Amino acid sequence: MLPVIDIKKVHRIYESAAGYTHALKGVSLQVQRGEFLCIMGPSGSGKSTLMNILGCLDTPTSGTFLLEGVDVSQLTDDELAELRATRLGFVFQSFNLLPRATVLRNVMLPLIYSDCPVPEREVRAVKALASVSLPADYYDHRSNELSGGQMQRVAIARALVNDPAVILADEPTGNLDSATGEMVLKTFRRLRDAGKTIVLITHDPEVSEWADRTVHIRDGKLFTDEQERALVAAHPGTRSHT
Amino acid sequence: MKARDLLYETASALDANRGRSLLTILGIVIGIGAVIAMTALISGIKQSLVGDLGLDQARMVEMYLLLDRQTSFDDYNNLVDYMPEYETLTIMAYGSGKATSATKSVDVSVLGVLPNYPDVMGTKLTQGAFITPEDEEAGSLVVLLDQSAVRNLFGNQNESVVGKSVQVGDATYAIIGVVESSASREGGRIYMPYSTCAARITGTWSFDSMSGLAASDVDMSTIEKTTKSKLGAYFGIKEEDVEDSFYVYTMQSMLDELNATMAAFQILMTSVAGISLLVGGIGIMNMMLTNVTERIREIGLRKALGARSSDITKQFLLESVCLCISGGIIGIIFGYLGAYALAGLAGSSITQAISTGETKLVPVIDIRAVAFAAGICILIGAVFGYYPARQAAKLDPVESLHYQ
Ligand SMILES: Nc1ncnc2c1ncn2[C@@H]1O[C@H](COP(=O)(O)OP(=O)(O)OP(=O)(O)O)[C@@H](O)[C@H]1O
Ligand SMILES: [Mg+2]
Numbered sequence: 001m002l003p004v005i006d007i008k009k010v011h012r013i014y015e016s017a018a019g020y021t022h023a024l025k026g027v028s029l030q031v032q033r034g035e036f037l038c039i040m041g042p043s044g045s046g047k048s049t050l051m052n053i054l055g056c057l058d059t060p061t062s063g064t065f066l067l068e069g070v071d072v073s074q075l076t077d078d079e080l081a082e083l084r085a086t087r088l089g090f091v092f093q094s095f096n097l098l099p100r101a102t103v104l105r106n107v108m109l110p111l112i113y114s115d116c117p118v119p120e121r122e123v124r125a126v127k128a129l130a131s132v133s134l135p136a137d138y139y140d141h142r143s144n145e146l147s148g149g150q151m152q153r154v155a156i157a158r159a160l161v162n163d164p165a166v167i168l169a170d171e172p173t174g175n176l177d178s179a180t181g182e183m184v185l186k187t188f189r190r191l192r193d194a195g196k197t198i199v200l201i202t203h204d205p206e207v208s209e210w211a212d213r214t215v216h217i218r219d220g221k222l223f224t225d226e227q228e229r230a231l232v233a234a235h236p237g238t239r240s241h242t
Numbered sequence: 243m244k245a246r247d248l249l250y251e252t253a254s255a256l257d258a259n260r261g262r263s264l265l266t267i268l269g270i271v272i273g274i275g276a277v278i279a280m281t282a283l284i285s286g287i288k289q290s291l292v293g294d295l296g297l298d299q300a301r302m303v304e305m306y307l308l309l310d311r312q313t314s315f316d317d318y319n320n321l322v323d324y325m326p327e328y329e330t331l332t333i334m335a336y337g338s339g340k341a342t343s344a345t346k347s348v349d350v351s352v353l354g355v356l357p358n359y360p361d362v363m364g365t366k367l368t369q370g371a372f373i374t375p376e377d378e379e380a381g382s383l384v385v386l387l388d389q390s391a392v393r394n395l396f397g398n399q400n401e402s403v404v405g406k407s408v409q410v411g412d413a414t415y416a417i418i419g420v421v422e423s424s425a426s427r428e429g430g431r432i433y434m435p436y437s438t439c440a441a442r443i444t445g446t447w448s449f450d451s452m453s454g455l456a457a458s459d460v461d462m463s464t465i466e467k468t469t470k471s472k473l474g475a476y477f478g479i480k481e482e483d484v485e486d487s488f489y490v491y492t493m494q495s496m497l498d499e500l501n502a503t504m505a506a507f508q509i510l511m512t513s514v515a516g517i518s519l520l521v522g523g524i525g526i527m528n529m530m531l532t533n534v535t536e537r538i539r540e541i542g543l544r545k546a547l548g549a550r551s552s553d554i555t556k557q558f559l560l561e562s563v564c565l566c567i568s569g570g571i572i573g574i575i576f577g578y579l580g581a582y583a584l585a586g587l588a589g590s591s592i593t594q595a596i597s598t599g600e601t602k603l604v605p606v607i608d609i610r611a612v613a614f615a616a617g618i619c620i621l622i623g624a625v626f627g628y629y630p631a632r633q634a635a636k637l638d639p640v641e642s643l644h645y646q
Contacts, residue, residue, distance in 0.1 A: 052640050057545075057546060057639045057640050058640050078551075078552075082550075083548075084546060084547065086548070090546050098540060109544075109547055110547040110548055112244065113243060113547055113548035158547075
């Protein structure tokens with residue numbers, strides 16, 4: 001079956017006043033439909049860089065990225081925007097909800113960019129909110145009146161609302177205590193059981209246990225779980241994660 | 243992105259910044275208010291001139307003869323034939339005297355007029371009837387009073403005076419009617435047959451002013467010139483002296499004169515408006531730039547959720563245009579309110595300065611002025627909002643998402 005994500009030999013070199021930073025060094029990765037993948041790595045290893053590329057927010061310096069078989073590098077800015085609107089869902093560490101807008105309005109936000117017919121919007125938003133188990137009493141609350149765990153579930157609902165090919169979550173539990181974090185991870189797990197594809201970034205090994213598969217990133221390079229264990233065994237001094 | 247989504251986003255963004263938005267649009271309010279007040283007043287003044295006199299009066303022409311020689315009634319009869327472009331032509335003689343009723347006595351101006359005088363001047367009667375050709379023929383001792391004269395001589399301008407008599411100079415006249423007076427004059431005015439006036443008041447048949455009603459197929463823009471040259475030819479005036487020998491006034495020339503007087507006022511108001519609009523526009527731009535900076539994360543989020551650069555441009559552009567339009571709407575309202583206030587304050591003195599009438603000055607709400615103001619607002623919003631909107635659209639999504 002066609003993988004949802006297929007990247008080959010992706011490099012990303014940042015150019016800044018301080019010089020060049022080689023953040024990704026030939027990363028290749030495939031994610032299958034319905035898979036819950038965890039990308040783990042220490043700070044500065046290139047996780048967010050990889051995530052931005054997978055989310056079509058950034059483009060690789062070299063290498064190819066096929067999203068559902070489509071070569072992303074061939075697309076125009078507007079086509080990329082359309083891809084983000086319809087095929088990708090983002091969950092951020094800092095939630096990034098519009099604070100003054102209601103929960104429902106926040107969840108419906110991506111729909112205004114995907115030309116979803118107006119009458120259908122609320123139906124979809126309510127469905128998405130139901131699948132992250134947010135009680136209906138909260139739908140009309142302003143998002144800044146919610147707890148962290150509730151905010152993150154609203155953010156997940158927002159990522160879901162367009163029924164994307166893949167949900168990308170960058171440290172979604174980073175700002176939450178472990179009990180709330182667990183609730184959010186359970187939500188991801190349930191979505192996976194419902195057939196969603198999820199790519200989650202973390203530096204917390206406990207979080208990675210919820211995933212089907214974990215890959216490790218270290219200094220811009222990817223390793224499988226086995227390679228990582230061998231590496232750690234060969235160099236007992238290195239801690240696998242910060 | 244649908245239009246209603248754009249409008250919703252704009253409304254909620256403006257609502258969130260209500261206080262700041264109100265302060266920012268002040269310049270636009272003042273600028274548009276000035277434009278509207280100015281146009282409303284100027285059209286009001288024109289309206290009160292033209293509208294009051296009626297359509298016919300737009301075809302009225304006044305002629306003053308500044309001649310060395312006396313004129314005669316024959317000259318009048320000849321000129322009627324000589325200038326067929328006038329449907330009606332009439333002459334007037336001006337005099338003055340002391341009028342005395344049974345109880346009161348007052349100085350009045352006396353106007354010797356022909357029976358066709360009302361046809362030209364649009365004179366309205368409140369009582370009785372006008373001078374007849376028989377009166378003119380016989381030089382009858384009949385007069386009409388204007389309302390001021392009735393008030394001064396009989397105490398109340400609505401007093402029924404037809405049939406009563408009044409003494410002017412050394413003769414006693416029967417009152418046959420009352421003429422509506424457009425302005426309150428000192429003593430009042432008395433109308434009598436031209437022949438009577440010539441015989442008893444002025445002592446001469448010579449006239450130095452005529453009024454005519456141009457035929458409806460005559461071009462009013464050229465009549466001033468043709469009338470002057472015809473009068474010049476009739477009276478045998480040298481070509482180079484024609485210009486100084488006659489004054490010819492049409493409604494058009496009065497309007498032209500008015501426009502010239504208004505020009506200074508117009509320039510003043512236009513510069514006030516222009517400067518406020520410029521300052522207002524810069525204020526809007528400043529606020530929009532602040533908006534963009536404050537909402538960098540929101541912009542990054544919107545882009546991550548699938549907003550195209552053009553969606554972001556549209557959103558911020560519409561925000562600034564709506565800001566300007568709301569300023570414009572408030573400005574239009576304040577402009578008209580200001581115009582009414584000014585009209586009440588200065589209206590009577592303005593109208594008195596430019597016409598004889600005591601007509602009320604009513605500001606005119608002109609749909610074209612409103613459309614023009616709205617157009618200006620949209621233009622300012624678009625011009626001054628474009629740069630901030632482009633800045634917003636150009637933001638890099640990754641960087642703006644992590645902006646603190
Ligand atoms: N815009 C940028 N310009 C220059 N260098 C950058 C930029 N973004 C990231 N980098 C560099 O690229 C490397 C990878 O950064 P990245 O943000 O992907 O790390 P990360 O794994 O997400 O770290 P963390 O766990 O702290 O979020 C780092 O060395 C970082 O300094
Ligand atoms: Mg990161």
